[in-house]
Amino acid sequence: xxxxxxxxxxxxxxxxxxxxxxxxxxxxxxxxxxxxxxxxxxxxxxxxxxxxxxxxxxxxxxxxxxxxxxxxxxxxxxxxxxxxxxxxxxxxxxxxxxxxxxxxxxxxxxxxxxxxxxxxxxxxxxxxxxxxxxxxxxxxxxxxxxxxxxxxxxxxxxxxxxxxxxxxxxxxxxxxxxxxxxxxxxxxxxxxxxxxxxxxxxxxxxxxxxxxxxxxxxxxxxxxxxxxxxxxxxxxxxxxxxxxxxxxxxxxxxxxxxxxxxxxxxxxxxxxxxxxxxxxxxxxxxxxxxxxxxxxxxxxxxxxxxxxxxxxxxxxxxxxxxxxxxxxxxxxxxxxxxxxxxxxxxxxxxxxxxxxxxxxxxxxxxxxxxxxxxxxxxxxxxxxxxxxx
Ligand code: PLP
Numbered sequence: 193x194x195x196x197x198x199x200x201x202x203x204x205x206x207x208x209x210x211x212x213x214x215x216x217x218x219x220x221x222x223x224x225x226x227x228x229x230x231x232x233x234x235x236x237x238x239x240x241x242x243x244x245x246x247x248x249x250x251x252x253x254x255x256x257x258x259x260x261x262x263x264x265x266x267x268x269x270x271x272x273x274x275x276x277x278x279x280x281x282x283x284x285x286x287x288x289x290x291x292x293x294x295x296x297x298x299x300x301x302x303x304x305x306x307x308x309x310x311x312x313x314x315x316x317x318x319x320x321x322x323x324x325x326x327x328x329x330x331x332x333x334x335x336x337x338x339x340x341x342x343x344x345x346x347x348x349x350x351x352x353x354x355x356x357x358x359x360x361x362x363x364x365x366x367x368x369x370x371x372x373x374x375x376x377x378x379x380x381x382x383x384x385x386x387x388x389x390x391x392x393x394x395x396x397x398x399x400x401x402x403x404x405x406x407x408x409x410x411x412x413x414x415x416x417x418x419x420x421x422x423x424x425x426x427x428x429x430x431x432x433x434x435x436x437x438x439x440x441x442x443x444x445x446x447x448x449x450x451x452x453x454x455x456x457x458x459x460x461x462x463x464x465x466x467x468x469x470x471x472x473x474x475x476x477x478x479x480x481x482x483x484x485x486x487x488x489x490x491x492x493x494x495x496x497x498x499x500x501x502x503x504x505x506x507x508x509x510x511x512x513x514x515x516x517x518x519x520x521x522x523x524x525x526x527x528x529x530x531x532x533x534x535x536x537x538x539x540x541x542x543x544x545x546x547x548x549x550x551x552x553x554x555x556x557x558x559x560x561x562x563x564x565x566x567x568x569x570x571x572x573x574x575x576x577x578x579x580x581x
Contacts, residue, residue, distance in 0.1 A: 203321030206547035210531065214541040225570040227558040228541040230366060230515070232432040234487075236469075237480045240431065243472030244465045252464035258455035259448065260287025260440065264467045267474045268440055272425070276410045276417070284417055284442050286451040287470075289462045291396050291426035291439025296322055297454045298358070298392050298422050301447060303328035307357035312343070314517070314545055314552030316366050316394065328357060334551045337519060340508060341370030345379040352383055359384060361409065362394035364401055367548045367557040368517040369492075369510020371401060377409040385414025392422045396439075397513040399430040399481055402489050404511060410442075417442045429513075430481050431473040438462065438470050488514050491560040491567055498571035499558075503578055514561045517545065521554040523578065530556050538577040540570045 210228045218224055259265070265282040273280035288294055295318055303309050305327035311319040313332035323330040331351050335341040352359075359380060363372035384391050393409050410421040417423055426439025441451065455461065492509070495516050499507040504523035507516050520530045527544040534540045534556070545555030560567055 198325055198327075201321075201324040203317055203324070205317050206543050210535070210541050210543055213535060217535070217539075222539055224535070224539050224541055225562070225566050225573070226541050227560070227562060227567075227570055228543050229561075230559055231434040231561060232429060232484060232514070233561045233563070234432040234480075234484050236431065236433050236436070237473070237476070239476045240433070240469045240473045243476075244436075244469035247465040247468035252468060254464065256461045256464045256467070258459075258461050259452050260285065260462060261464065261467045261471075264471050267471050268442070271474050272423070272442060276408055276423075278410065278416045278418070280417060280442055281445065283445045284448055285440055286443070286448050286455070287438070287440045287462050287467060288455065289437040289439070289459055289466075291394075291424050291428060291441075292318060293455075293459070294422070294424040294439060294441035294451075295319065295392070295394070297451050298424075298441070298443075298447075299323060299326045299328070300454060301450045302358050302390060304357070306355065308353060308355040309358045309360065310348070310351050310356060311360040312362055312365065313549035314367055314555070315360075315549055316362060317548055319360050319362075320549065329355075331356075332549055332551065335365070335368060335370060337508060337517075337555075340511065341365060341368035341517065342372055342376050345376070348379065349383060352387065352389070356387070356389050358390055358392060360392045360394065364397035364406075364510075364512025366397070366513055367515050367543070367545065367552065367555075369513045369515045371404065371511035372407070373404070374407050377407055377412055381409055381412035381415045384420060385412075388420065390420045390422060391415065392424060394424045396424060396426055396429050398425065400485055400488060400514060401512040402485075402492065402510075406512075418444055420444070422447065427470050427473055432480075432484065433469070433473065436466050436469060438466050488560065491562070491564060492516070494564055495558065495560045495567050495571070498568070502571070502575055505574075505578075514559055516558050516560060517552075517555050518558070519555055523581075527553055527556055534574060534577070537580075538570070538573040540573055 422443040507518035545552030
């Protein structure tokens with residue numbers, strides 16, 4: 193079969209590849225600590241599961257609107273609007289199966305051959321993959337360890353050109369756990385508002401912050417969701433609902449109308465019962481989210497302290513999400529070698545920083561969405577394996 197040329201431009205996510213290798217070792221009797229996958233190890237709250245079951249029993253088994261149930265779009269607008277200090281019209285909300293389609297749809301709608309898209313590096317690998325797939329030129333914005341994995345404002349300004357069709361930002365960030373500050377967002381806002389450049393703001397980890405309150409670029413002058421910010425958000429991380437596939441975007445209505453077309457041409461709609469679960473998640477008790485974040489904070493502190501005690505490893509304390517991104521350059525291994533070595537020699541599955549972009553070399557990503565016991569076990573095993581080298 194002769195594949196279309198564009199298929200050669202698609203990238204992937206190394207998390208799924210490392211998981212496959214780890215499972216193969218487990219099938220041969222090895223015991224692996226899984227720190228590779230980016231999902232909360234908590235179960236979805238019972239009231240959310242019940243809402244979906246109730247919906248299914250009441251007949252929510254049919255096609256629904258391509259952009260989401262009116263009830264869910266209203267609930268999202270009512271929940272997010274006050275948090276972003278702006279009125280959000282439900283017509284600005286597009287509900288999708290997981291948040292990933294918002295990335296894909298935004299790029300399909302705004303990027304094309306001849307245009308450029310600025311994106312964080314290291315960053316979620318699907319940004320670069322989709323930019324290339326859409327024919328645009330990916331322009332990496334390096335994130336700097338010494339700045340808590342924020343970027344250099346002057347470097348950002350230098351990367352913007354008349355071809356810039358979109359800027360992608362992500363805070364709290366995957367894979368570094370870095371959190372952008374208001375001054376970073378203001379610098380991007382000043383350029384993008386003046387030059388009328390839309391921003392895709394990936395805010396999927398909004399609720400998982402530890403040290404400072406979350407800020408969104410949508411709160412900045414000229415950058416509201418009615419003007420030029422597309423917020424990517426969803427239920428996967430905050431509500432421990434990765435497998436449900438429920439996400440959404442909030443954007444100018446004219447773009448939402450284009451996303452309606454993209455949904456009609458791809459998924460038709462998001463499963464109705466899943467959407468009723470989303471309404472229950474938004475409108476029900478939020479203490480489960482708070483407990484989860486408190487647990488993540490304790491695990492982060494354990495992991496950061498343990499990593500900094502390992503020879504050749506240094507780790508800045510991440511302000512959000514549930515990943516650490518330690519620098520492993522002093523071990524003498526590059527990041528791909530380290531992640532293979534950690535799996536084979538220590539039975540610890542983690543991801544090479546280079547799989548998140550060129551600027552991720554010298555780092556690995558470890559998820560602390562795992563129990564304190566398993567995190568301690570992974571640290572002990574890495575320590576023993578490093579001592580044996
Ligand atoms: N954005 C970032 C930064 C992520 O890390 C992820 C998932 O890992 C997503 C978006 C996708 O979320 P979903 O599983 O809802 O598609």
